[in-house]
Amino acid sequence: MRVIQGTSNRGLAKAISERSGNKPIITDIKRFPDGEIYCRSLEPIDGEDVVIVQSTYPDNNALEALILAALAKDLGARSVTGVIPYFGYARQDMVFNEGESFTARTMARHLQLSMDNIVCVNLHKENTLEQFNDVRSSVNISVMGEIGTFLKELDVDFILSPDKGAVGYAREVAEFANCGFDNLEKTRIDGKTVKMAPKELDVNGKIVAIVDDIIATGGTILRAQETLREQGAKKVYACCAHGLFTDGGIERLSPVLDGLYSSDTIENPTSEISAAGPIVEYLMTILG
Numbered sequence: 093m094r095v096i097q098g099t100s101n102r103g104l105a106k107a108i109s110e111r112s113g114n115k116p117i118i119t120d121i122k123r124f125p126d127g128e129i130y131c132r133s134l135e136p137i138d139g140e141d142v143v144i145v146q147s148t149y150p151d152n153n154a155l156e157a158l159i160l161a162a163l164a165k166d167l168g169a170r171s172v173t174g175v176i177p178y179f180g181y182a183r184q185d186m187v188f189n190e191g192e193s194f195t196a197r198t199m200a201r202h203l204q205l206s207m208d209n210i211v212c213v214n215l216h217k218e219n220t221l222e223q224f225n226d227v228r229s230s231v232n233i234s235v236m237g238e239i240g241t242f243l244k245e246l247d248v249d250f251i252l253s254p255d256k257g258a259v260g261y262a263r264e265v266a267e268f269a270n271c272g273f274d275n276l277e278k279t280r281i282d283g284k285t286v287k288m289a290p291k292e293l294d295v296n297g298k299i300v301a302i303v304d305d306i307i308a309t310g311g312t313i314l315r316a317q318e319t320l321r322e323q324g325a326k327k328v329y330a331c332c333a334h335g336l337f338t339d340g341g342i343e344r345l346s347p348v349l350d351g352l353y354s355s356d357t358i359e360n361p362t363s364e365i366s367a368a369g370p371i372v373e374y375l376m377t378i379l380g
């Protein structure tokens with residue numbers, strides 16, 4: 093297999109190439125003066141199993157993923173595998189209100205036009221994979237094991253998910269961090285504000301990590317950490333797979349936390365945990 097390093101995730105793509113013992117394909121990916129994307133492979137790739145590492149967020153990265161996949165097909169790649177570290181529009185995973193777009197499905201339909209295999213990471217909802225209905229294989233990899241191992245080093249002794257939907261993540265992380273876990277119950281008021289139902293937690297004097305799939309505005313984490321402080325937690329960390337950090341999320345959260353960490357599915361100053369391990373492990377099973 094040979095890796096094309098898309099511009100969204102150069103660090104992760106480099107780690108994937110190195111771990112799998114393959115030199116990345118030399119490419120020239122840049123912008124024309126008008127902002128349009130230019131992609132060129134500077135070496136032949138016909139007959140190769142090509143792995144494209146590129147997120148589909150924000151929109152220009154999605155377009156780059158589509159262009160790179162079509163390019164690999166046009167140049168005669170034997171197979172094209174899309175490693176999509178962060179699948180943009182993952183949260184638009186159904187029609188919530190009549191007449192609106194089912195955008196996660198739209199994205200899947202377009203990506204599978206030139207991709208034979210799809211590798212996603214901690215999709216907001218696992219069943220979004222079903223939208224890739226015309227590929228050889230599709231998988232949802234989890235980095236929660238890596239997060240758990242990382243938190244174990246910080247001597248974390250309790251894991252908390254901010255809502256019921258994320259309790260599976262808390263369970264997975266706790267298994268690797270070798271500690272207990274629980275969940276809060278969140279109600280979203282608006283895009284930036286959430287409310288937590290009162291709940292007594294066994295966190296007095298403990299080092300606690302809040303774990304979620306995505307941190308966006310930080311509203312969810314902010315409220316969860318308040319609950320933990322009120323109940324006597326000694327230290328509060330927050331950790332996620334995808335650090336979107338919209339609207340100054342890092343600046344809002346850093347002062348109130350003892351540590352803020354994310355994986356490298358979205359590269360940012362907090363992405364200290366790499367998703368490369370489980371991704372390469374899976375790629376080896378399908379591409380050898």
Ligand code: R5P
Binds near residue numbers: 283284305310311
């Ligand atoms: C929602 O269900 C997700 O799992 C996250 O909890 C949510 O995206 C976090 O958003 P924010 O950081 O804006 O509260």
